[in-house]
Amino acid sequence: MTATPPLSRCYGRRGQQGRIPMTGHRARRVLHGALNRRPGASALLLTDHWDQDPPQYFLTMIRSQGRGWHIVLCEDRGAPHPAEESREVAAALHIALWLLPVAPPAWNAMDHLWRHVTGCGLANRTTVSIDTSADMACQYLLALSPRERLRKAGVLSGHF
Numbered sequence: 001m002t003a004t005p006p007l008s009r010c011y012g013r014r015g016q017q018g019r020i021p022m023t024g025h026r027a028r029r030v031l032h033g034a035l036n037r038r039p040g041a042s043a044l045l046l047t048d049h050w051d052q053d054p055p056q057y058f059l060t061m062i063r064s065q066g067r068g069w070h071i072v073l074c075e076d077r078g079a080p081h082p083a084e085e086s087r088e089v090a091a092a093l094h095i096a097l098w099l100l101p102v103a104p105p106a107w108n109a110m111d112h113l114w115r116h117v118t119g120c121g122l123a124n125r126t127t128v129s130i131d132t133s134a135d136m137a138c139q140y141l142l143a144l145s146p147r148e149r150l151r152k153a154g155v156l157s158g159h160f
Helices: 053-065 086-094 107-123 130-143 146-153
Strands: 030-035 043-045 071-075 093-099
Touching: 030 053, 030 107, 030 130, 030 146, 043 071, 043 130, 053 093, 053 107, 086 093, 093 107, 107 130, 107 146
Parallel strands: 071 093
Antiparallel strands: 030 043
16 A cells, blocks of 8 residues: 555535645555455554565464464465565465466455455545554454455355
8 A cells, every 4th residue: 555545536616626635755555464264354464565574474473373274375476475485484384375377366355355445445535644544454454344354355256
């Protein structure tokens, strides 16, 4: 997520251009997430950078929450995910990594959930700070019921 949230609609006086506040800041936060397809539980990690360290830490987080579980993590092909070090950490933690094909984002349940968060949870709100927006995104996700999370991610669809 970036400091400027998506704008899909706004109110303005009839006949006048609506005002959209722009800060000019390019601040960014990365929200890492995993969704358990059975109970609908989620794990979230918020960072300010995108390199190999956060995804590798996130793997340890997931393993600590799912002790004794057989974990299969479906990942997109973002640079840190298929990195050799990330695969080694996953193997050491007994987490199977499945890399999704490049073309079909429809297969990535978390992308559907992120799209919903940015489209409904963050859109059309003035950004006070990037940290506030990131916190709002996390709170929005955590406020959804587990079943609602699965539904919005497309997991409950007959085509998943």
